[in-house]
Amino acid sequence: MTAQGEVLVRVEDVHKHFPIKQGIIFKKEVARVHAVDGVSLEIRRGETLGIVGESGCGKSTLARCVTGLHPVTRGRIEFEGTDITTLSKDGLKRFRRDVQMIFQDPYGSLNPRRRVGSIIGDPFAIHGIADGAERKKRVQELMELVGLNPEHYNRFPAEFSGGQRQRIGVARALALKPKLVVCDEPVSALDVSIQAQVINLLDDLQDELGLTYVFIAHDLSVVRYVSDRVAVMYLGKVGEAAAVEDLYGTPRHPYTAALLSAASVPDPDEAERAERIVLTGDVPSPIDPPPGCRFHPRCPKARERCVAEEPLLTVKGADAPDHVAACHFPVEPGERLAREHAAIEQESTEPELPEVSS
Template sequence: MTQVESRPKADAAPKTNELLNVSGLTKHFPVRNGLLATKQVVRAVDGVDFSVAKGEALGLVGESGCGKTTTGRMLVRLLEATAGRIEFDGRDITHLRGKQLRQLRQEIQIIFQDPYSSLNPRHTVGKIIATPFQVNRITPPGGERARVKELLEIVGLNPEHYNRFPHEFSGGQRQRIGIARALALQPRLIIADEPVSALDVSIQAQVVNLLRNLQREFGLSFVFIAHDLSVVRHFCDRIAVMYLGKVVEVGDRTQIYETPSHPYTRALLSAVPDAGILGRQDDKRIRLVGDVPTPLNPPSGCRFRTRCWKAQDICASEEPPLRLMPTGGEAACHFPESPSGAGAPEPAPAATGAED
């Protein structure tokens, strides 16, 4: 298996170098319940804040249903935000439409999770990669065909396969086609929505290394959405951890993996099959008790309290804000983990705050 190249350690990027700034980002999906058609909303994303610097890779992680993919789709404007603000290079892009939105998509592109369903099976690879030029009415220097072949070569594919169809390629090759399409308009920010989770383990490292090389060569910024913390550890400079529509911790890679402040982050890391992550302080697997609460009716106060071994009365009555921790990151917790790793969970879950 190809090894993922390790990224050198980096501190949190300075805010003066911000490319993307997200504040209070919210997405509620309306649903109707029963014969009386009672209106409810799924709080998929419920007030998210983070930033991405120029040339930086921010990892957005959390278990399934936490809202990370919905967040990514709002960033690229495939979904309209219910509330909040998205600023790109100092410009408010939250509700852009028409020509302005088309121009924005030249600068922000997305790589989808499934490398097959995101490609039109009726179109050749050449036509798929050329679509961004046609939609935006752009004629690249040297012509469309020459630029598409150049992009195929950049992502490690044979330019002579220009006229082949998606079904003629392997999963890893299809994802490279999707990456080439995302690069066509020379974007500054790429939203990578679990770009390797649908690939064989032997291919994942090759695609991650390709993205790393592209980032270096073109100075790209990434929002890298994933649930595999081992991949995120190697690719991202900073990491934002999401739980039930909220960001519960943000920090640089070293801080998150070595001294996590939020109990949920610590529980996630304990489940990673990597002996190097928690071997330094506690090699015991933290097993969270109970199911994830429904986003239709999230718990009051801290949303993690119903599964947290540290939960107390204040956790049910007051929602903890993101605040600076002694370790240098930010966490939304009334009783954060100590840098020494003390405060391991008790054998039985805390009863306080178990009811919504």
């Protein structure tokens, strides 16, 4: 899918904050976790948008906001031109027929006390689409579609392997023929050989059913293989977004360059020549994120401007129109950051919360 494809989902300045309360009887909000803090991006019909970043950067929270599982604190999310943040309960139920999710844990996402046929058939029951023999027929068709034996309709999840359980999750997500599927690290809990099978299955299903994916993962090689475009998140914000070859070929944000330097390289000669960018310090607390650029306490290119002024997500130099980065001093092609260190000290990563009497 090209960059000019039709926009299926538009995320505009979305914030999601989780309140922290203290007190025994009268609970008072004393702080907030800024899980997602001003994210804007587009998801185009038929493409795969990869979202990467360290644990706690907000990528899974953003995915749950897009699927309507988390109400947003502020901002707007449009799906086919409709703002889903203002939908009624009935409107959300209709919306969720078009947006489904594949969860990370193939063991925890399936009820061990229910049979597989019942689990996959839940979407039909919830939306009143089919029952009885018709529902069983559709469930068995879905099982065959994802590579499971339809005769195992009455088995329990414990009778399947991890890869087979994830296929059950895929079948459940596809039951209502959604337009958007959010894959929240769908292969991270699987063996490497099984990962390849599930990824190839998702790729085949996208071609066959015309699906649009949001693919969240830590493995940068997996993201490169499956994605058309990639967004890199850090501490609740998007630091860089671009077509996959542009981002992997010429990263502009120092954080993106550091992530890519940590990725495994299959060619031993190339791996020996590559230099690892080691970031100093810890990830700041999302309760009290640093001012200006949130990456500046760990950035090897940070200057005083990075503390005083938050960078905008814009095109740098002669980059493609859809290659944007939020950095005042973007990485230049061929620039080596491995021997540089953060120019600005990080004072604290864990703010103290005020005491509240009960």
